Amino acid sequence: MFVRMSGAALRGLLVALLIATPALMLRDVASDQSQIVVLVALLAAFLTFVEYNSNAPSIVEFRDAAPFNRLRFVTLFATLIVLTAISRGKVDPTSITQGLTALGTIVGNAIDFPFSPVRLIVLMLPYDARPGLITDVRTAAGMSYLISLVAMAWFVAMVRWGRWPIRHGSFNVWVNLPLFDPTAGGDVLFRLQRDARVNIALGFLLPFVIPAVVKATSDLVDPITLENPQTLIWTITAWAFLPASMIMRGIAMMRIASMIEEKRRRAYATAAEEGGFQTA
Structure with a gap:
């Protein structure tokens, strides 16, 4: 269970990093854009964690x-x-x-x-x-x-x-x-x-x-x-x-x-x- 949970957490972190990459690398990003990116990244990380932490997949194919x-x-x-x-x-x-x-x-x-x-x-x-x-x-x-x-x-x-x-x-x-x-x-x-x-x-x-x-x-x-x-x-x-x-x-x-x-x-x-x- 711990291995599955840690793997799901790592995947969620990587997905959040993927979404935030353009905003992190670019300069002069507006504050409202940064807030939207953070919100979307956190939501995607949570959904990824829930999906990979479950015993059986519900959305992700070829898991x-x-x-x-x-x-x-x-x-x-x-x-x-x-x-x-x-x-x-x-x-x-x-x-x-x-x-x-x-x-x-x-x-x-x-x-x-x-x-x-x-x-x-x-x-x-x-x-x-x-x-x-x-x-x-x-x-x-x-x-x-x-x-x-x-x-x-x-x-x-x-x-x-x-x-x-x-x-x-x-x-x-x-x-x-x-x-x-x-x-x-x-x-x-x-x-x-x-x-x-x-x-x-x-x-x-x-x-x-x-x-x-x-x-x-x-x-x-x-x-x-x-x-x-x-x-x-x-x-x-x-x-x-x-x-x-x-x-x-x-x-x-x-x-x-x-x-x-x-x-x-x-x-x-x-x-x-x-x-x-x-x-x-």
Whole structure:
């Protein structure tokens, strides 16, 4: 019990640190923004502690299938730190921030071609956006997209060659997928494969759909402004991380479906052999 509680407390602390990272690293953060960040960080830490301190998960998927959630956490944390360091480098430049900015500029310019996600998020900006803001958005989008691609490639390698999720023991489908109702009707294998395909498809489409939706609704509602560094950091991070997380979830569910299919095939083969022996 103590081990579980201490692990849950550590995870809650890390989640709070993740949320507070941009406000801690940036300078000249308004007091009202700091208060909101502290409140959100404490709430997220409490929810994380409650979730991981319970015997069975209620919301978090793949809780016992390490390192799926750890990889997503590291990806989100790395994206926030890198984008915050680039933003901080504009007022307090260092060799690290300059190197990250140069890398982000190269990547952003490389994938800023017509109909690319980076081009669409740049076009999401108002027509009168200053050139410096356009460059900042392109650089941040390039870095965040690069980190997300590396994370997805790493997870695919873990699934393909790392024997995830059975490398460290057995895998309980119903414990690791608390939001998946096995009694909802239909074959479980078919539903897992369907949900996996839907997640992967949405993950590929979201980087294109989000800027288009924001641009289309800008005439009806006030569009978000990316002039504020924290708004820029969280917007670009969410734009890159959410699709990558959905694709990783889809790959994970497809892997679970393949495991169930393989287990069924072995069970059917064993039953057929036993039936053949009994008949003989």
